[in-house]
Amino acid sequence: MSSVPVASEIEVLDLRHFSARQLRPLLEREAEAWRDRLLWDYRSSTELLLQYLESRILSGFVALDRGRICGYTFCVFEGYKAIIGDAFAVGHRSMDDSDVTQILLIHMLEMLRNTPGVDRVESQLLLFDAGRFARIFAEPVFTVYPRLFLECNLSGYRAALAARSRLSAQGSAQQADSREAPADLELRSWEAMDYQSAGELVYASYIGHTDAQINDQYCSLHGSLRFLHNIVRFPGCGVFEASFSWTLRERRSGALVGMVLCSRVGVKVAHITQICVAQDYRGRGLGRLLLQRCLESLLRAGFETATLTVTEENEQALRLYQQFGFVQRHRFDAMVLDTRR
Numbered sequence: 001m002s003s004v005p006v007a008s009e010i011e012v013l014d015l016r017h018f019s020a021r022q023l024r025p026l027l028e029r030e031a032e033a034w035r036d037r038l039l040w041d042y043r044s045s046t047e048l049l050l051q052y053l054e055s056r057i058l059s060g061f062v063a064l065d066r067g068r069i070c071g072y073t074f075c076v077f078e079g080y081k082a083i084i085g086d087a088f089a090v091g092h093r094s095m096d097d098s099d100v101t102q103i104l105l106i107h108m109l110e111m112l113r114n115t116p117g118v119d120r121v122e123s124q125l126l127l128f129d130a131g132r133f134a135r136i137f138a139e140p141v142f143t144v145y146p147r148l149f150l151e152c153n154l155s156g157y158r159a160a161l162a163a164r165s166r167l168s169a170q171g172s173a174q175q176a177d178s179r180e181a182p183a184d185l186e187l188r189s190w191e192a193m194d195y196q197s198a199g200e201l202v203y204a205s206y207i208g209h210t211d212a213q214i215n216d217q218y219c220s221l222h223g224s225l226r227f228l229h230n231i232v233r234f235p236g237c238g239v240f241e242a243s244f245s246w247t248l249r250e251r252r253s254g255a256l257v258g259m260v261l262c263s264r265v266g267v268k269v270a271h272i273t274q275i276c277v278a279q280d281y282r283g284r285g286l287g288r289l290l291l292q293r294c295l296e297s298l299l300r301a302g303f304e305t306a307t308l309t310v311t312e313e314n315e316q317a318l319r320l321y322q323q324f325g326f327v328q329r330h331r332f333d334a335m336v337l338d339t340r341r
Ligand SMILES: CC(C)(COP(=O)(O)OP(=O)(O)OC[C@H]1O[C@@H](n2cnc3c(N)ncnc32)[C@H](O)[C@@H]1OP(=O)(O)O)[C@@H](O)C(=O)NCCC(=O)NCCS
Pocket: 205, 206, 209, 275, 276, 277, 278, 281, 282, 283, 284, 285, 286, 287, 288, 289, 309, 310, 311, 314, 315, 316, 317, 319, 320, 323
C-alpha cells in the first residue's frame, strides 16, 4: 500500500516553465516504462513530444522533488474537448511514483475545471492499472471504462496455424480456413487512396458503440478522419505499416466494407490500431479473415508479437481476438467527463 501523499513534499509548476532539455531524462525513463510494460518502443513518440514541449504549446504540470524534476502531465485541447495525453512520475525520494502522478492529475483536473469552454475531458493512461486513480476519476462526474491491452505471441499463432492446416488436410477441421475472401469481395493491402473511405467506414462502424463514448472522434466523419490521420500519417502511435494493413472492398461497387490497420511499435512488435467491418457485413467471418491476413503478413515479415487494445465490454471483438490466441497483458481505464450529456 502506498502512503497518502503529502503535498508539501513536492512542488508542482506549470509545464511551460521547462525546456525539452530539462524534461528529456524523465521522458527517457518513461520510454523505458513503455517498453517494459507494453512492449512499445516509445522513443519516436518521445522525440515528437519533446518538440512540442520545446515550443511550449502543451498545457500541463511538472512535479519537483527539492528542485529535481520527477513527474509531468500534459493535455491537448481540441475545441470543447481536452485530452489528458499523459501523466508519468518516477524517482521522488520519499513518495510513491503513482502518488506523485495522482497529485499531478489533481492539478490537471483543477486547471481543466477552470478553463472556459472545456465541456469534455478524455484520458487513457495506459501505463497505470485500472482503478489506480479511481478516487479522482470518480462517478458521477467521470464515466470509467475498463480496457484491455492484449498481446499475441506470433510463434504460438504459427504453431496453431500449422496444427489447423494438418487437421484440414485430414478433412477434420471444424471450420474451413477463411483465408480467401468471398467471391463478391476483394482483399488487398492498404493504399493511400483508401483514406477517405476508411474514415467513412470508421464513422459508420462505431455508431452506437461504446468506443464512441470513450473517443468522441468516432462520433463524426470529420473526427474519424482525424483519428485516421493520427494513425496513418502521424508517428504518434507507432509507424503505420501499409503492407500489414488490409482492406475488403465490394467488387461490384468498390465500397469499403472492412479493414484492419497495423503499426510498428517495436523492432518485432506490431500494434493493431483498428479493425472494423461494416454493420451489414458482420457475422460472415470477415473480421476473422482480416485479422488472419494481418497476422500472417506480420509473421512472414519476422514480427514476433502483435498487440492491441479493446474495451472490456466489447465482447464480439474480444472473442475474435481470443480465437487467435491474444491474451491479456494489462488492464487499464479510459476516463470520460462530458458535461453536455
Ligand atoms: C469486431 C468486428 C470487427 C468483428 O467482425 P465480424 O466480421 O462480424 O466477425 P466475424 O464474423 O469474423 O466473427 C469472428 C468471431 O468474432 C466473434 N463475434 C463476431 N460477432 C459476434 C457477436 N455478434 N457476438 C459474439 N461474438 C461475435 C465470434 O467469436 C466470431 O467467431 P465465431 O463465428 O466462430 O463464433 C465487428 O463486430 C466490428 O466491426 N465491430 C465494431 C468495431 C469494433 O468493435 N472493432 C474492434 C475494436 S477493438
